[in-house]
Amino acid sequence: MMRLVAGLGFAFTCIMFGCVPNRLSLIFKGSIKPDSACTYAAGGSSFLTAGLIDLFYTSEYKFGAEIKNQLSGSDSASVVISTIRWKLSIAKPLSTFLACGKILARTSAGNEPCTNATNATYQKYFEVGLADQLTNLLTAGSSAALVFNFMNAEVSNYILTVLSTGATGEPPYFTTTDSFITALVEIEIIGKSLGEVEVTTGPFIYPIEICYGCLRSQPNGASCSSGTSDTGAALLTKPCSIGQDALIDCRYACGRNGDCKTNETCSTGSCFCGSNAGCTNSNSCSGTACNCGGGAACTGSQTCTAGVCVSSS
Numbered sequence: 001m002m003r004l005v006a007g008l009g010f011a012f013t014c015i016m017f018g019c020v021p022n023r024l025s026l027i028f029k030g031s032i033k034p035d036s037a038c039t040y041a042a043g044g045s046s047f048l049t050a051g052l053i054d055l056f057y058t059s060e061y062k063f064g065a066e067i068k069n070q071l072s073g074s075d076s077a078s079v080v081i082s083t084i085r086w087k088l089s090i091a092k093p094l095s096t097f098l099a100c101g102k103i104l105a106r107t108s109a110g111n112e113p114c115t116n117a118t119n120a121t122y123q124k125y126f127e128v129g130l131a132d133q134l135t136n137l138l139t140a141g142s143s144a145a146l147v148f149n150f151m152n153a154e155v156s157n158y159i160l161t162v163l164s165t166g167a168t169g170e171p172p173y174f175t176t177t178d179s180f181i182t183a184l185v186e187i188e189i190i191g192k193s194l195g196e197v198e199v200t201t202g203p204f205i206y207p208i209e210i211c212y213g214c215l216r217s218q219p220n221g222a223s224c225s226s227g228t229s230d231t232g233a234a235l236l237t238k239p240c241s242i243g244q245d246a247l248i249d250c251r252y253a254c255g256r257n258g259d260c261k262t263n264e265t266c267s268t269g270s271c272f273c274g275s276n277a278g279c280t281n282s283n284s285c286s287g288t289a290c291n292c293g294g295g296a297a298c299t300g301s302q303t304c305t306a307g308v309c310v311s312s313s
Contacts, residue, residue: 025071028201032064032145038240040064042143051208054215057243057269059156060149067189069138077140083129083190084148090122090183124155181210216255217247224250224259261285
């Protein structure tokens, strides 16, 4: 009976004063799967139900949200998307910090003392304001794609330096490429109608698996250190975002030190000779510099062949 009275009251209000948008006038339709051109477009039927990020290659996760304005009527029903807000939560059930009951941010003096015995989740809040209002204008009944990055270097470094190693000497969590941490991301998209009423989506939950090196692939017969010039096996399709949701051929981006030339190291998907970029033109890495046969490194159209720079022209 109370629901009926409330419904009649709402109808009366609409008749007397005109309906106004409610806070849930925006619909979060889902996480868009990029198409073959790596475009995040609204109006498709392919959505992702979960994500996977490999922190060896990247510290960010590119996310495409399809949002629909379910208002109808006049221009006042158009909505300007103004803010993206999300909360990232990670619960890692290892005794190192469950003994305290809480994952705590590391300070310069080490880990803080336990203060909460009920919360065993690391949480990080983000909020991004959108400046270009014309780009983010949704007319009544229309849909649009919003693309933004989850996580950042701060969260990724926390996972790698605190969560993966434990607080009291436990072995690293990412001991193998089959080790995963699960994060839950709760997203809200906020806007304002041209009638000056704030509207928002309901919370959208998106799980992300986090790993370290799990997306590296070396096709049989491929030489990772030779880069894409190697033709020992067909190259896998290069993913839209390296380190996200799809295997990466090690010839596109290194997945460990052995994917680079001798004396080079692999970091975040790129080879380095010392602190410099990895050697090209078949040059070798010696110390922190590239060279050809101990002499100057080959450049331009030259290739280092048997210790000598040879022009390809």
